[in-house]
Amino acid sequence: MNMMMGKATRKTEVLISIHEARLHYAVGGAFAAMRGKSTVVKAVDGVTFDIRRSESVGLLGESGCGKTSMGRLLLKLEDTTDGTIHFDGEELTKIQRKRLKEFRTRAQLIFQNPFDAVNPRFTIRQTLSEPLENAGIKRSEREARIIAALELVRLPEPAQFLDRYPHQLSGGQLQRVVMARALILQPEFVVADEPVSMLDVSVRAGVLNVFRDVRDRLGLTAIYISHDLALVRYVCERTIVMYLGRIMEDGPTEDIVHQPLHPYTKALVAAVPVPNPDQSHDPLPIGRGAPDPRNPPSGCVFRDRCPQAFERCAAEVPQPRPVGTRSVACHLF
Amino acid sequence: MPEIAVPTMARSRRANIFARMFRALKLPTNDPFAVAGLLIYLVFIITAIFADSIATHDPNEILYTPAYDLAADLRPGQEGFVMGTTSLGRDVFSQLVYGSRSALLIGITAAFMVALIGSVIGLVAGYFGRWVDTVLMRLADIAFGIPFLPFVIVLAAFLKPSIWNVVIAMALVLWRDTARVIRSQVLTLRSRGYVEAARVAGSSHFKIILRHIAPNILPLSFLYGSIAIGWAILTEASISFLGFGDPDSISWGYMLQDAFASQALAKQAYYWFVPPGVCIILVVSAGFFITRGYENLLFPKLGR
Numbered sequence: 001m002n003m004m005m006g007k008a009t010r011k012t013e014v015l016i017s018i019h020e021a022r023l024h025y026a027v028g029g030a031f032a033a034m035r036g037k038s039t040v041v042k043a044v045d046g047v048t049f050d051i052r053r054s055e056s057v058g059l060l061g062e063s064g065c066g067k068t069s070m071g072r073l074l075l076k077l078e079d080t081t082d083g084t085i086h087f088d089g090e091e092l093t094k095i096q097r098k099r100l101k102e103f104r105t106r107a108q109l110i111f112q113n114p115f116d117a118v119n120p121r122f123t124i125r126q127t128l129s130e131p132l133e134n135a136g137i138k139r140s141e142r143e144a145r146i147i148a149a150l151e152l153v154r155l156p157e158p159a160q161f162l163d164r165y166p167h168q169l170s171g172g173q174l175q176r177v178v179m180a181r182a183l184i185l186q187p188e189f190v191v192a193d194e195p196v197s198m199l200d201v202s203v204r205a206g207v208l209n210v211f212r213d214v215r216d217r218l219g220l221t222a223i224y225i226s227h228d229l230a231l232v233r234y235v236c237e238r239t240i241v242m243y244l245g246r247i248m249e250d251g252p253t254e255d256i257v258h259q260p261l262h263p264y265t266k267a268l269v270a271a272v273p274v275p276n277p278d279q280s281h282d283p284l285p286i287g288r289g290a291p292d293p294r295n296p297p298s299g300c301v302f303r304d305r306c307p308q309a310f311e312r313c314a315a316e317v318p319q320p321r322p323v324g325t326r327s328v329a330c331h332l333f
Numbered sequence: 334m335p336e337i338a339v340p341t342m343a344r345s346r347r348a349n350i351f352a353r354m355f356r357a358l359k360l361p362t363n364d365p366f367a368v369a370g371l372l373i374y375l376v377f378i379i380t381a382i383f384a385d386s387i388a389t390h391d392p393n394e395i396l397y398t399p400a401y402d403l404a405a406d407l408r409p410g411q412e413g414f415v416m417g418t419t420s421l422g423r424d425v426f427s428q429l430v431y432g433s434r435s436a437l438l439i440g441i442t443a444a445f446m447v448a449l450i451g452s453v454i455g456l457v458a459g460y461f462g463r464w465v466d467t468v469l470m471r472l473a474d475i476a477f478g479i480p481f482l483p484f485v486i487v488l489a490a491f492l493k494p495s496i497w498n499v500v501i502a503m504a505l506v507l508w509r510d511t512a513r514v515i516r517s518q519v520l521t522l523r524s525r526g527y528v529e530a531a532r533v534a535g536s537s538h539f540k541i542i543l544r545h546i547a548p549n550i551l552p553l554s555f556l557y558g559s560i561a562i563g564w565a566i567l568t569e570a571s572i573s574f575l576g577f578g579d580p581d582s583i584s585w586g587y588m589l590q591d592a593f594a595s596q597a598l599a600k601q602a603y604y605w606f607v608p609p610g611v612c613i614i615l616v617v618s619a620g621f622f623i624t625r626g627y628e629n630l631l632f633p634k635l636g637r
Binding site: 075077101104105107108109111112113116117118119121130131134135178181182 | 525526527529530531532533534535536540544545548549
C-alpha cells in the first residue's frame with residue numbers, strides 16, 4: 001500500500017497521453033474493396049486528451065459514438081489506425097512483448113455485462129486465478145489474494161463463493177467478481193465500460209459506491225464509459241463528451257452539467273430524465289437519431305442535428321478550443 | 334485450512350478429468366437412435382479387438398474339407414463353415430470378423446485425423462482472423478473443389494496400395510467441413526466478453542484458445558469425427574471394390590470385390606456378399622445415428 005500512496009501523491013503527472021488517435025474499420029471485406037465499394041467506419045477519429053494520475057474521466061456519448069472503441073484503444077485491445085497513445089511514457093503500438101505483459105498487470109477493464117465477462121465453465125476461484133497465474137503469483141499465495149480482492153469489492157463472506165459457478169451468483173455479486181478480477185493485480189489504471197448498465201437499478205448504487213471507494217482507496221486512474229450523464233456525474237470529476245468518434249466537449253463534470261456549452265452537450269443535459277412523471281418535459285433541441293457512421297456529414301459531424309448550425313459548420317471541421325475551464329469543438333466559440 | 338484445501342482440490346480435479354472429459358463430449362445418451370448407434374459401435378469394437386479368438390479360421394488361408402477337397406463355394410453350415418466359403422476356399426465368417434478390424438482401424442484413425450486437423454485449422458482461422466483466416470479458408474475452398482473418390486484413386490497410384498491411403502486422403506481433404514463449422518463457432522465465441530477478459534488478464538493466445546474456446550467446440554469436433562468414421566469405411570469399401578485397395582489386407586470392400594470378381598451373384602452365393610454389405614450399412618448408419626443425436630443436442634432448435 002505504501003507504493004500506492006507514492007503514486008497518489010504525484011497527481012499532476014500525466015499517466016496517459018492520447019494524440020490524434022484514430023481507429024478506422026473497413027466494412028465490406030476484400031471483395032467489396034476490389035469493386036471500390038468498401039467503406040470506412042471511423043470509430044475514433046482524431047481524439048486528443050491527457051489523463052493525469054488518479055484522475056477519473058467520464059467518457060459520455062450515445063451508442064456508436066466511439067466511447068467503447070476509445071476504451072479498447074487505451075487497453076491495447078485494439079491498435080490505433082493512426083495517432084499515438086502513450087501510457088506512462090511508452091507508446092502502446094510499439095510496446096514490446098515483455099513490456100506488454102507488464103502493461104496487462106497495470107491496466108484493467110471492468111465489463112458492461114458481468115454474465116458475459118466470466119467463463120460459465122469456470123468457478124469463481126478459477127476466474128480470479130487467471131490473472132494471478134499470468135502474473136506468476138505462486139499457487140500458495142493465490143487463495144489469500146483472491147479472498148482479499150473479493151473483500152475489497154465488499155462481497156460478503158467471500159470464501160463461500162470460491163467454488164461456485166457464475167450462474168449461481170446474482171448480477172450484483174457477479175459484477176463484484178468482475179471488479180475483483182480487474183483489481184486483483186493492483187492496477188494503476190482501470191477502464192469501466194458501463195459497469196452498471198446491465199444491473200437492476202436496486203443494486204446499481206452498491207456497485208457504484210464500491211467502485212468509487214476502491215478507486216479513492218487505491219488512487220486509481222479511471223475511465224468511466226457511459227451514456228448516462230447522471231452516473232458520470234456521480235463518479236467522475238472530469239467529463240469528455242464524444243459524438244461520432246470525435247470529442248465535442250471536455251471539462252470538469254460540474255461545469256458541464258450546470259452550463260453545457262456545445263449544442264450536443266446541451267441536448268444531452270436536457271435529455272436527463274426527471275424523476276417526476278407529472279412534470280412536463282421540454283422537447284429535445286435535437287431531432288432524429290445519429291447519422292450513418294459510414295457516411296457522416298462534412299465539416300462538423302454534428303451539424304445535421306444541430307439547431308445552431310450555419311454555413312461554416314459544413315465547410316470546416318471545428319477544432320477544440322479552450323473556453324474557460326474546458327475545451328469545446330464548435331464554431332460558436 | 335486454506336493450505337490443506339488447495340492440494341486436495343488439485344488431486345480431486347485430476348481424478349475427475351476423465352469424468353469431466355466424458356461430460357464435455359456430451360455423448361447423446363437420451364436419444365434412442367444414438368444409443369442404438371453407440372451399441373452397434375460397441376459390438377463392432379469388441380469384435381475387432383477379439384478378432385483372433387472369434388474367427389474360426391485364418392481369413393487368408395485356402396481351406397480343405399476333411400476329405401481333402403478344396404473347400405470352395407460351400408454353403409453356410411456345410412462342413413462346419415458358419416457362413417460358407419469363397420470360390421477359392423476361404424472362410425467368409427473369418428473374413429467378416431477380420432474385416433471389422435480394418436474397417437474400425439481406418440474409421441477411427443481417419444475420424445481422429447479429420448477431427449484434429451479440422452479443429453486446429455478452424456480454431457486458428459476463427460481466432461486469429463485477418464490474413465490467417467483468409468489463407469486457411471481459401472485452402473478449404475480448394476479442398477472443397479477436390480472430388481474425393483478420384484483423389485483417393487490418384488493417391489493410390491502414387492503411393493503403394495494400402496488401406497492407409499484412405500486415411501491420408503481424408504486427412505488431406507475432409508478437414509474442410511470440420512474446419513468451416515468450427516471456425517464459425519469460434520467467431521461467435523471469440524467475441525464473448527470472457528475471451529476479452531482473458532486478454533486483459535494477460536493470458537496468451539494459446540492459453541485463451543486452449544482454455545476458453547476449445548472446450549466449447551469439443552462436442553462439434555466429436556460430431557464431425559463420428560461422421561468421418563462412416564465416410565472412411567464407405568470410402569475404403571468403394572476403393573477396394575474398384576480394385577484400388579490393398580490386396581493383402583482383408584476388408585469388407587475387399588470381400589465385395591472378391592465376390593464380384595468371382596461372379597458370386599450368378600452362383601447365388603448371397604452368404605458371401607450380403608454379410609459384408611450389411612456390416613458396412615450397420616457401421617455407417619450407426620455413425621449417422623450418433624451424429625443425429627449430437628445434432629439434436631447441439632442444435633435443439635432443429636427440433637425433431
